[in-house]
Every structure is written in C-alpha cells, then in structure tokens.
Amino acid sequence: MSITEERRAAVIGTPMLRREDPALLTGEAKFTNDIPIPGALYLGVLRSPYAHAKILSVDVSAAMAFPGVVAAYGGADLTALWAAPMPCAWPVTADMKNPPHYPVAVDKACYAGDAVAVVLANDDRVAHDALELIDVRYEALPAVIDLEEALSDRVVIHAGAGTNKAYTWDLKCESHEGAVDEAFAAATHHVKERYIQQRLLPMFMEPRACAAVPQPFGGDMTLYSSTQIPHILKVMTALTLGIPEQQMRVVAPAVGGGFGGKLNVYAEELLCVALSRKLGVPVRWNEERAENAMSTIHGRGQIQDIELAADADGKLTAVRVRLIADMGAYLQLVTPGVPLLGAFLYAGVYDLPVAYDFSCTSVFTTMTPTDAYRGAGRPEATYAIERAMDSLAAKLGIDPLELRKRNFIRKDQYPYTAFSGLTYDSGDHLAAAEKAAELVGYEALRAQQATQNVDAGTKRLGIGVSSYFEMCGLAPSRVLASLNYSAGGWEAATVRILATNKIQVVTGATPHGQGHVTSWSMIVADKLGVAPEDVDVLHSDTAISPLGLDTYGSRSLVVGGVAIAMACDRVIDKARKIAAHQLEAAPEDLDFIDGTFSVKGSPDRATPLAAIAFAAFTAHDLPEGVEPNLEAHVTYDPPNFSWPFGTHICVVEVDTETGHVDILKYVAVDDCGVQINPMIVDGQVHGGVVQGLAQALYEVASYDENGNLRNGSLAEYLVPAASDVPSVTTGHTVTPSPTNLLGVKGIGEAGTIGAAPAVINAVVDALSGLGVTDMMMPASPMTVWNTIKAAQAGSTTGGK
Amino acid sequence: MIPAAFDYKRAGSAEEAISLVGEYGEDAKFLAGGHSLLPLMKLRLAQPAVLIDIGRLSDLSYIRDAGDHIAIGALTRHMDIEQSPLLGQHVPLLAHAASHVGDPQVRHRGTIGGSIAHADPASDLPATTLALGATYIVQGPTGTREIPAAEFYLGFLESALAADEIVTEIRVPKMNGAGWNFQKFNRRAQDWAIVGVAAWRRGNESGIGLVNMGSTPILAVSVSAAIASGAAIDDAAKLAATDAEPQADLNASIEYRTHLAQVLVRRALTAAS
Incomplete structure (x- = not known):
C-alpha cells in the first residue's frame, strides 16, 4: 500500500495535459461523419410539423422519381423491419404505461419532429431535396404541452394507454407510520414552494450521426454512431431488429459531446441498420442542427412541489415532495427513471430524521421525449431543496449559510445511514462550505450588500449559496434491480502488459470529451511505474472491448477507472509470482516500487517489470501453474454509489432597471474524493457550472401553444459562450471515498448540480428587499424585470 | 443545414x-x-x-477622408471600421458600434454595405448610420444615386434599393467632437440587440438611432426635438419609443422593449452629454 502511495504522488494528482487534445484541437480527430464509406446511401428523415396529428396518407412517389433517390418509405412500409418497439430500459413500476414507439410513426405523429417518412439517396443534398417532395396528409389534433392539463386526460395522446399518466412512483420513508404528518403538524416553521424545471436542449456541439455498414456475406453489421453507449446500443439494436447479437458491432468514433443526449437508442440508428440490412448497402445519416432540437431528447421538464418542516432552530424535521415529470411523447431509453435518480436527494446534504415523503407522477405530452441530461434528476432535486432552504432561512430571518451549517450531516456521522436506508460514503460539508465562504469573502460581501442595497439603488448585490450532493458512480447492480432498471451497473477492464513493457488497457467506458485516455493512463502509470504515454487505451468499439456499460452518470472513473486499477493490481500479483521465481524469494517478500520488484531489505536483488513482461511473453521459465503473458480482466460492480459534494457561492449584481443579471464572482468548492488529474477536474467543474448557470439564466426549450418548438436554432436557444460567463474560482476539499480502491467519487455532473440554485438564490437574494421571493428559470432580463414589477405592485397593494 | x-x-x-x-x-x-x-x-x-x-470587389473596400464626411466603401468589413483610426477620430460612434456586431468571425467577414442593404432593424450599423445622418450611394444599370439613410429603410428587410442596384459607398458626416454613446442590450455578446441605442449630442443638437424597435431602424426624432427644446434628459428619454413600433419576441414583450428603450436612451444621452 505504501508503495502505491509513493507513485500516486508522482502521477495521480498531477495536472497532466490531455493526450486527446492534439488531435481534437488540430481537427484531425475522426468523427462519425468524417469516415469515408464508399457507396453509402444517405438517409433523410421527414418530420411531422404537427405536435399531434393523425397521419392520413403518405405519398412518396414524387420523391421516388427524383434523380438520385434510391428508396422512400412511409412508416407503414417499414413495420416488418421491427422485431420490437424502440427500447425503454427502465420500467419503473409494474403498471407503467409504455406506448409502442417505432422509428417511423405509422398512424399518428405525437410530437413536432416525430419521423413520418424517410428517403435514401446517393447524396445528402439529394436526400434533403427529395424530402420536400413527400406528400403527407395530416389531421391535426390538439397539442398537449401543459403537464397538469395533460394529467386531466381531456386529450389522451396514446389511446392504447388510455391515459396520459405514465406512472406514479413513491418513496416514503418513515420511522413509524404517520411520522411525516406528525413532523409537519409539530413544525415551528413550514415552507411550501413550487419550482419549475424548464425543458432544456442538450446542444452538444457535434450533432448526432450514424452509419451502418453491412458485411457482404454472413450478415455481420457494423454501426458507427456518435453515441455515449456503444455497448448498450449493440444489445438494443440486436433486440429491436432481431439481429443475432454476435453479428452486431457498434463503434463510437470521436464523439463531440453528449451530456446525456447521446445516452439513447435513437430511431435513426435503427433506421440505418434496418435499411442497410434490407438493401445490402451502407446507409448513413447526419443530423442537422434544427433537426437536433426536435429529435434529440430534451432534459429536465418537471413541476416540483416541495415542503420542509423545521423546528425553532431551523433543523429539518421532514421533507415532502410531489413531482410531475414531463416524459414527452414517448419513453426513450431511461426516460421514466430520471426523476428516480433525484428521488433520494430532496433532503440534500442535511441530517434528516426518517421522515421523507416523495412521490412522482409522470405524464405524456406532445413534445419531444425527455431523458437523461447532465445530472439527470439530481440537479432538479438539488435545485428544489437548495431554493427551499433559502426560503426557510428567510422565514427564520437567519443567514442562508448559517441555516445550512445547522443542518449539515456532520463529518463524524460518516458513513451515514440516510432516511432512505442508503449509506453515504464520506463527507465534510462544513469544510467545503467554509472554504467556499472564505474564497468568496462571504462576510465582507454581506457587509457590502447592506450598504449597497438601499431603497433607491438600481444595482443590487446578491449572494447565493448552494450545497449539493451528487449520488453518482452508477451503480451497484442490486440497487438498480430494486429500482427496476433493466441492466447492471458494473464496468469491465482489461490490463495487458505487452512483451516490450508497453501497456494496453481495454475499457468499457466510452469517452466523449471527458479525457478518459489521459486519466486511465495516469492510473496505470501510477500503478505499474510506466510513463503515461506508454499506455494505450482501447475503447468505444464492441469488437475491441466487448464488455462494458458505457459513460453516463459520472460513473466512468468511479466504476471503470476503479476496475482498471483493480486489473493493474491483479497483473502486479501475477508479475510478482514470476519475479519471486526469478529472484528466488517468496512473493510476499517483494516490494514493487516504480516498476521494479526487489527483495525487501535487499534492494540490489531486483528485477524490473520490463524483464518480467518479457519473461511472461516468452514463457521459457515460469513458475509452476502460472500461465504465459501478463493480462488481467476485472468486471467491477461497485458496492455503493459515490457521494461527491460541495458548496457553490455565486455573487450577482442585478440591474433593477433592465433586469440584467451580472455574475460578479463564482466560487465552486467541490469534493470528488481523490483527484486523478486536477486539471480535468477543474475543466469538468467549469463546464458543469456553465451548463448549470445556463439553465438559471439563459436556456429554455420554448414551445408555443400548438406544440411547436420556437427556439430550435443556436441563434435563439441561448447557449452561453465564453464571453458571457464569469471566471469560475475552483477550490477543492478532498474526502476520499472509503468504498473503492482509488478513493474517487466522480466529477462529471457536480458543477451542473451545484450551479443553478446558487445563481437563482443570488438573484432572489439581491431582490429580496424589493419583495421578490422567487424567480423563474431562466432568469432572463425580461423575467427579472417582470418579477420585480409584480413584487412591487404586490407590496404597494399589500397583496403579497 | x-x-x-x-x-x-x-x-x-x-x-x-x-x-x-x-x-x-x-x-x-x-x-x-x-x-x-x-x-x-x-x-x-x-x-x-x-x-x-461581390465579396471580392476590393476597390469597394476603403475608408477615406472626404472633407466634411468620411466615405466608406460598401465592402469594408466591420473589423476594418472598428479599427480605423480615421473613423476613430472623426466618427467614433460608428467605429464603436462596429465593435459590437456579432463576434470576431462575423466582424471579419461581414460588410457594412451588406448590413445596410439587408436592412435588418436588429442590426447595429443601419441604426447607427441613421443616427449619424449618413447618405448611401447606390449604383444601378443607369448610374449612381444618393439616398439619405432617413429615406432608405421602408419596411422589414425592405429598403429603397432596387433589385438591380448595389450599395457602393456610405458617407458619414464627421461628428466634430460631439459626445456619443452606444448601448447594446442583449443576452449574449454575439446576439442581436434586444434594444440598441446609438446616440450623439452636441449642445441642443442630437441624433438617436434605435436598434430592434420596429420593422426598420428607428430615428428617435421626438427625443431629439425635446432635447432641442431644452428638455431634461430624463424627460426626453421617456419619449424614446414614441417614433418606434416595437414588436414582441421570445426575449421581450412590447412593454419591456419600450421600457428598455427609455432606460437605454436615458443612459446613452447622459453619457453623451
């Protein structure tokens, strides 16, 4: 153990430049659309302009006659291709409604963007020209875009389901029956708030793309796709299209971002494979940006009703939550499970008695399906509890940071058994909060605020605190089973020392911007005493890395990275036996330091790993019972989630005349346990914070009453750019996770989870003197101005 | 795409x-x-x-001192306008406004003539040249003619330019030391303005162009008239939307846009005075 520690100082924990970046920054990385595929046909997809409409007829004859078009089909022409509907892998309840969902709609379009016909042409441009020639006759039906209206079932979207309600899922945790009601009855302070999580578009920079390439004989099929999940996609494509799984190979080339938007099985992937099989030629598809806004999943989309009960000191005594979650028109891969990923987190990082009452009702609407988007359920939960904590602080008349300090789970309570029965691994919330307060200059800011926010002032200072938990490292398979998730949560790794002491790592994690190659080679370099550049990481191709469960939910390091470290240890164990044999010592008498085995107390009796690697390769003189080669395979199923945490503090100045919010300072103190590469950690925090503050201030998928998305382009959907966001000050505390070999927790989603409530708390704090108590997201200048105006009107008439 | x-x-x-x-x-x-x-x-x-x-008509890319005005070739890129010492000295409001167009990539490609011919009410340079009392020179099959900016913009993306004419030059009067200010209110740096204000003032004389306050760039003549008659800035600014016909969109209701114009005109005139 002490040996590993020495290496860790040398490699793990250093801000090494990313090995991936030269190819990405010079444009040499090959994305799906960069791969030349001679003879490929281009798929074009015609999409319903109606949110909800009967499809009366589809006439493709004019498109068929267009020069360069090879085939064109309506949904009814393709039904024989589908062995099963598109997959939803998370039937959260036994009675969940899962209306059949096919890649091309047949009778009815259920959202604007639903595919209704396709063309195949010898050129992408021809395919797009030909789409304009397809004649589809529709009978428009009423759109359903309001969640509560949807629950009324006045317009039922899926007749077979008979209702728009997909399911109700409860998580009630009580020390005894009635504990929650009793706590609310006895509470000194009671907070009841409603928050809206607006729909968001994932807006990764590389739109989706895929290409199916059939082998000429035998039925083997390769699907290239800009996906986060080649392994899951392989299984699902096989099941949905009736292809023997061993004949399916899925490759994810360079992938330009995903944020959950590429954690899915999409109609176009299935269409490319199915049509490629049908016609015997490669079929490829490239998503357009406008198409992306309609046909790639959306994120968030919840109405949150949260109630807190607290005693006279502000200590939480019970939490009650009622959610309505917008599923969109159909259930995609994990759509129904997203609210469940947040269900355990509505008490945040606070010490709560066993008095928790959560219920989520999910509902179909005639909008693009929702699914996992960076944080998936956890940003929503964190927003609700962190906003409600500020409301509680206002009720008590105490500082929001002080209220949090009174409620934090204490360091000495870890490992902490929560109200839900889940065990939180480790944490020191007070340390993170105090560090954030120190970095931002909290006391001085409060003093400045008191002098600045005077009645006549139009530039008001606001300070917003958000202390978050992230339940990540998805996930222990048996816990997933208890949540009805259809797959496990393990990850696979192979570590192979080649004859020349170079290393091959095979991983089931699938990078799409995270810097896995860098981080994995650092772990291996640390373990084996080699240089990071001597480590090759093989990934994202089911023929090369057949086993894996891919990248989402901040799981890659915590599950996949740990699997790699474990595989390294197994390789070292085997090498130790060979070294002991060569050095004529007992294996347990050997040290392994910086890539060299030596006999304890006799450092001159030593042999480098390189010599052992070559000996294992030649196999000329191996100890009895030891097989040739140095290779180990590990499939690791984590015993627990990991629980990163931290405190973000945002400082804003609000121009009350225009409603403009200026972020003056942003401090993020994140604790993700041991950091492999602090530079990558900082990068994840920066990107995550920007994505979170984008929800707070900029982004919303805006629908009109007819169910049309009104801002599907990057000109109108306001993804903030570098010039629009503050410089983020990152600070860290390090509380290693005791549940895994590396002590790591995950950082991919933390910034997003912490940011939105910090920003909105700051905006509301700035305006509290004007009677503002809440702010809708995104807090656009107009929304802020309208909210101030309404609060002022309320106060002058005494109606607030 | x-x-x-x-x-x-x-x-x-x-x-x-x-x-x-x-x-x-x-x-x-x-x-x-x-x-x-x-x-x-x-x-x-x-x-x-x-x-x-027409992007390679390099003889239409120039910025020249023409005595009482600066002559700008229609193919002059925004970046060249932004960085022109001549404009910086004589028409700083225009040079500054050009620095707010889009992002650096846009400013290296986009041209002042293209922006004016497109006649987008949300673009910065049409309203700015309008405020400055510019004249546009256009060339057609029968020769050239001069169109004052105040007579050029007819409707949404509609101008006095005939289909067979091109803008060849923009003539902008020298500001002769007038105070000036440019306010661009938007949500992201590279976006079109929700409301923009280009203003200059010399004593009781002023010119105020409004961006995105109607179907054309708007000259806020009522504000200038109030200033000319000695009104205080706060009072004059309340007339900001009098000559406008603001529309609602995702970023702004008519009411909010009207309010913004008043605030921004007040700020611009205060800074320019």
Missing part, C-alpha cells in the same frame, strides 16, 4: 455585378460577407437560384 442548389457567379466589378443581376433578375441575390444570407439559405428560408458574389 444544406441549402437548396444554386448557381454561383463571381463579379469582378460593380458594373459586372449589376449586369449579372440584370441577366438573372429576381432569381439572383448578391453575396457580400454572407452573414445574413447564408444562414437563411441553410434553413431554406431563402432559395436564390443564383448567387452573385
């Missing part, structure tokens, strides 16, 4: 460009920097059969 098919012709001179448009008529569109036209074509909202590229 794939435009419909089109033909492409590159003009070697203004005369050739005008003769080409005479040949192809209404099916043709001029292409200068392309930063307004190409996005519309990619969305297939514009489907011209022929593009006449």
Whole structure:
C-alpha cells in the first residue's frame, strides 16, 4: 500500500495535459461523419410539423422519381423491419404505461419532429431535396404541452394507454407510520414552494450521426454512431431488429459531446441498420442542427412541489415532495427513471430524521421525449431543496449559510445511514462550505450588500449559496434491480502488459470529451511505474472491448477507472509470482516500487517489470501453474454509489432597471474524493457550472401553444459562450471515498448540480428587499424585470 | 443545414455585378460577407437560384477622408471600421458600434454595405448610420444615386434599393467632437440587440438611432426635438419609443422593449452629454 502511495504522488494528482487534445484541437480527430464509406446511401428523415396529428396518407412517389433517390418509405412500409418497439430500459413500476414507439410513426405523429417518412439517396443534398417532395396528409389534433392539463386526460395522446399518466412512483420513508404528518403538524416553521424545471436542449456541439455498414456475406453489421453507449446500443439494436447479437458491432468514433443526449437508442440508428440490412448497402445519416432540437431528447421538464418542516432552530424535521415529470411523447431509453435518480436527494446534504415523503407522477405530452441530461434528476432535486432552504432561512430571518451549517450531516456521522436506508460514503460539508465562504469573502460581501442595497439603488448585490450532493458512480447492480432498471451497473477492464513493457488497457467506458485516455493512463502509470504515454487505451468499439456499460452518470472513473486499477493490481500479483521465481524469494517478500520488484531489505536483488513482461511473453521459465503473458480482466460492480459534494457561492449584481443579471464572482468548492488529474477536474467543474448557470439564466426549450418548438436554432436557444460567463474560482476539499480502491467519487455532473440554485438564490437574494421571493428559470432580463414589477405592485397593494 | 442548389457567379466589378443581376433578375441575390444570407439559405428560408458574389470587389473596400464626411466603401468589413483610426477620430460612434456586431468571425467577414442593404432593424450599423445622418450611394444599370439613410429603410428587410442596384459607398458626416454613446442590450455578446441605442449630442443638437424597435431602424426624432427644446434628459428619454413600433419576441414583450428603450436612451444621452 505504501508503495502505491509513493507513485500516486508522482502521477495521480498531477495536472497532466490531455493526450486527446492534439488531435481534437488540430481537427484531425475522426468523427462519425468524417469516415469515408464508399457507396453509402444517405438517409433523410421527414418530420411531422404537427405536435399531434393523425397521419392520413403518405405519398412518396414524387420523391421516388427524383434523380438520385434510391428508396422512400412511409412508416407503414417499414413495420416488418421491427422485431420490437424502440427500447425503454427502465420500467419503473409494474403498471407503467409504455406506448409502442417505432422509428417511423405509422398512424399518428405525437410530437413536432416525430419521423413520418424517410428517403435514401446517393447524396445528402439529394436526400434533403427529395424530402420536400413527400406528400403527407395530416389531421391535426390538439397539442398537449401543459403537464397538469395533460394529467386531466381531456386529450389522451396514446389511446392504447388510455391515459396520459405514465406512472406514479413513491418513496416514503418513515420511522413509524404517520411520522411525516406528525413532523409537519409539530413544525415551528413550514415552507411550501413550487419550482419549475424548464425543458432544456442538450446542444452538444457535434450533432448526432450514424452509419451502418453491412458485411457482404454472413450478415455481420457494423454501426458507427456518435453515441455515449456503444455497448448498450449493440444489445438494443440486436433486440429491436432481431439481429443475432454476435453479428452486431457498434463503434463510437470521436464523439463531440453528449451530456446525456447521446445516452439513447435513437430511431435513426435503427433506421440505418434496418435499411442497410434490407438493401445490402451502407446507409448513413447526419443530423442537422434544427433537426437536433426536435429529435434529440430534451432534459429536465418537471413541476416540483416541495415542503420542509423545521423546528425553532431551523433543523429539518421532514421533507415532502410531489413531482410531475414531463416524459414527452414517448419513453426513450431511461426516460421514466430520471426523476428516480433525484428521488433520494430532496433532503440534500442535511441530517434528516426518517421522515421523507416523495412521490412522482409522470405524464405524456406532445413534445419531444425527455431523458437523461447532465445530472439527470439530481440537479432538479438539488435545485428544489437548495431554493427551499433559502426560503426557510428567510422565514427564520437567519443567514442562508448559517441555516445550512445547522443542518449539515456532520463529518463524524460518516458513513451515514440516510432516511432512505442508503449509506453515504464520506463527507465534510462544513469544510467545503467554509472554504467556499472564505474564497468568496462571504462576510465582507454581506457587509457590502447592506450598504449597497438601499431603497433607491438600481444595482443590487446578491449572494447565493448552494450545497449539493451528487449520488453518482452508477451503480451497484442490486440497487438498480430494486429500482427496476433493466441492466447492471458494473464496468469491465482489461490490463495487458505487452512483451516490450508497453501497456494496453481495454475499457468499457466510452469517452466523449471527458479525457478518459489521459486519466486511465495516469492510473496505470501510477500503478505499474510506466510513463503515461506508454499506455494505450482501447475503447468505444464492441469488437475491441466487448464488455462494458458505457459513460453516463459520472460513473466512468468511479466504476471503470476503479476496475482498471483493480486489473493493474491483479497483473502486479501475477508479475510478482514470476519475479519471486526469478529472484528466488517468496512473493510476499517483494516490494514493487516504480516498476521494479526487489527483495525487501535487499534492494540490489531486483528485477524490473520490463524483464518480467518479457519473461511472461516468452514463457521459457515460469513458475509452476502460472500461465504465459501478463493480462488481467476485472468486471467491477461497485458496492455503493459515490457521494461527491460541495458548496457553490455565486455573487450577482442585478440591474433593477433592465433586469440584467451580472455574475460578479463564482466560487465552486467541490469534493470528488481523490483527484486523478486536477486539471480535468477543474475543466469538468467549469463546464458543469456553465451548463448549470445556463439553465438559471439563459436556456429554455420554448414551445408555443400548438406544440411547436420556437427556439430550435443556436441563434435563439441561448447557449452561453465564453464571453458571457464569469471566471469560475475552483477550490477543492478532498474526502476520499472509503468504498473503492482509488478513493474517487466522480466529477462529471457536480458543477451542473451545484450551479443553478446558487445563481437563482443570488438573484432572489439581491431582490429580496424589493419583495421578490422567487424567480423563474431562466432568469432572463425580461423575467427579472417582470418579477420585480409584480413584487412591487404586490407590496404597494399589500397583496403579497 | 444544406441549402437548396444554386448557381454561383463571381463579379469582378460593380458594373459586372449589376449586369449579372440584370441577366438573372429576381432569381439572383448578391453575396457580400454572407452573414445574413447564408444562414437563411441553410434553413431554406431563402432559395436564390443564383448567387452573385461581390465579396471580392476590393476597390469597394476603403475608408477615406472626404472633407466634411468620411466615405466608406460598401465592402469594408466591420473589423476594418472598428479599427480605423480615421473613423476613430472623426466618427467614433460608428467605429464603436462596429465593435459590437456579432463576434470576431462575423466582424471579419461581414460588410457594412451588406448590413445596410439587408436592412435588418436588429442590426447595429443601419441604426447607427441613421443616427449619424449618413447618405448611401447606390449604383444601378443607369448610374449612381444618393439616398439619405432617413429615406432608405421602408419596411422589414425592405429598403429603397432596387433589385438591380448595389450599395457602393456610405458617407458619414464627421461628428466634430460631439459626445456619443452606444448601448447594446442583449443576452449574449454575439446576439442581436434586444434594444440598441446609438446616440450623439452636441449642445441642443442630437441624433438617436434605435436598434430592434420596429420593422426598420428607428430615428428617435421626438427625443431629439425635446432635447432641442431644452428638455431634461430624463424627460426626453421617456419619449424614446414614441417614433418606434416595437414588436414582441421570445426575449421581450412590447412593454419591456419600450421600457428598455427609455432606460437605454436615458443612459446613452447622459453619457453623451
């Protein structure tokens, strides 16, 4: 153990430049659309302009006659291709409604963007020209875009389901029956708030793309796709299209971002494979940006009703939550499970008695399906509890940071058994909060605020605190089973020392911007005493890395990275036996330091790993019972989630005349346990914070009453750019996770989870003197101005 | 994101460009920097059969001192306007406004003539040249004519420019030391303004152009009249939207846009005074 520690100082924990970046920054990385595929046909997809409409007829004859078009089909022409509907892998309840969902709609379009016909042409441009020639006759039906209206079932979207309600899922945790009601009855302070999580578009920079390439004989099929999940996609494509799984190979080339938007099985992937099989030629598809806004999943989309009960000191005594979650028109891969990923987190990082009452009702609407988007359920939960904590602080008349300090789970309570029965691994919330307060200059800011926010002032200072938990490292398979998730949560790794002491790592994690190659080679370099550049990481191709469960939910390091470290240890164990044999010592008498085995107390009796690697390769003189080669395979199923945490503090100045919010300072103190590469950690925090503050201030998928998305382009959907966001000050505390070999927790989603409530708390704090108590997201200048105006009107008439 | 098919012709001179448009008529569109036209074509909202590229008419790219005014060639890029010492000295409001157009990539490609010919009420330079009392020189098959900016903008993306005419020069009066200010209120740095204000003031004289406050760039003449008659800035600014016809969109209701114009005109005039 002490040996590993020495290496860790040398490699793990250093801000090494990313090995991936030269190819990405010079444009040499090959994305799906960069791969030349001679003879490929281009798929074009015609999409319903109606949110909800009967499809009366589809006439493709004019498109068929267009020069360069090879085939064109309506949904009814393709039904024989589908062995099963598109997959939803998370039937959260036994009675969940899962209306059949096919890649091309047949009778009815259920959202604007639903595919209704396709063309195949010898050129992408021809395919797009030909789409304009397809004649589809529709009978428009009423759109359903309001969640509560949807629950009324006045317009039922899926007749077979008979209702728009997909399911109700409860998580009630009580020390005894009635504990929650009793706590609310006895509470000194009671907070009841409603928050809206607006729909968001994932807006990764590389739109989706895929290409199916059939082998000429035998039925083997390769699907290239800009996906986060080649392994899951392989299984699902096989099941949905009736292809023997061993004949399916899925490759994810360079992938330009995903944020959950590429954690899915999409109609176009299935269409490319199915049509490629049908016609015997490669079929490829490239998503357009406008198409992306309609046909790639959306994120968030919840109405949150949260109630807190607290005693006279502000200590939480019970939490009650009622959610309505917008599923969109159909259930995609994990759509129904997203609210469940947040269900355990509505008490945040606070010490709560066993008095928790959560219920989520999910509902179909005639909008693009929702699914996992960076944080998936956890940003929503964190927003609700962190906003409600500020409301509680206002009720008590105490500082929001002080209220949090009174409620934090204490360091000495870890490992902490929560109200839900889940065990939180480790944490020191007070340390993170105090560090954030120190970095931002909290006391001085409060003093400045008191002098600045005077009645006549139009530039008001606001300070917003958000202390978050992230339940990540998805996930222990048996816990997933208890949540009805259809797959496990393990990850696979192979570590192979080649004859020349170079290393091959095979991983089931699938990078799409995270810097896995860098981080994995650092772990291996640390373990084996080699240089990071001597480590090759093989990934994202089911023929090369057949086993894996891919990248989402901040799981890659915590599950996949740990699997790699474990595989390294197994390789070292085997090498130790060979070294002991060569050095004529007992294996347990050997040290392994910086890539060299030596006999304890006799450092001159030593042999480098390189010599052992070559000996294992030649196999000329191996100890009895030891097989040739140095290779180990590990499939690791984590015993627990990991629980990163931290405190973000945002400082804003609000121009009350225009409603403009200026972020003056942003401090993020994140604790993700041991950091492999602090530079990558900082990068994840920066990107995550920007994505979170984008929800707070900029982004919303805006629908009109007819169910049309009104801002599907990057000109109108306001993804903030570098010039629009503050410089983020990152600070860290390090509380290693005791549940895994590396002590790591995950950082991919933390910034997003912490940011939105910090920003909105700051905006509301700035305006509290004007009677503002809440702010809708995104807090656009107009929304802020309208909210101030309404609060002022309320106060002058005494109606607030 | 794939435009419909089109033909492409590159003009070697203004005369050739005008003769080409005479040949192809209404099916043709001029292409200068392309930063307004190409996005519309990619969305297939514009489907011209022929593009006449005037982007290489380098003799139309210049900034010259012409005595009482500065003459700017229509093909002059925003970046050149932003960085011109001559404009910085004599028409600093225009140089500054150009620095707010889009992002650096846009400013290196987009041209002042293209921006004016496109006549987008949300663009910065039409309203700014309007405030400055500029005159546009346009050339057609029968020669050139001068159109004052105040008579150029007729409706949404509609101008006094005939289909077979191109803008060749923008003449901007020297500001002669007038105070000035430019307010651009938007949500992201590279976006069009929700409301923008280009203002200058010299004593009781002033010019105030409003961005995105109607179907055309707007000259806030009521505000200038109030200033001329000695009104206080706060009172004059309340008239900001009097000459405007603000529309609602996702970023602003009519009420909010009107309010913003009042606040921004007040701020601009205060800074310019």
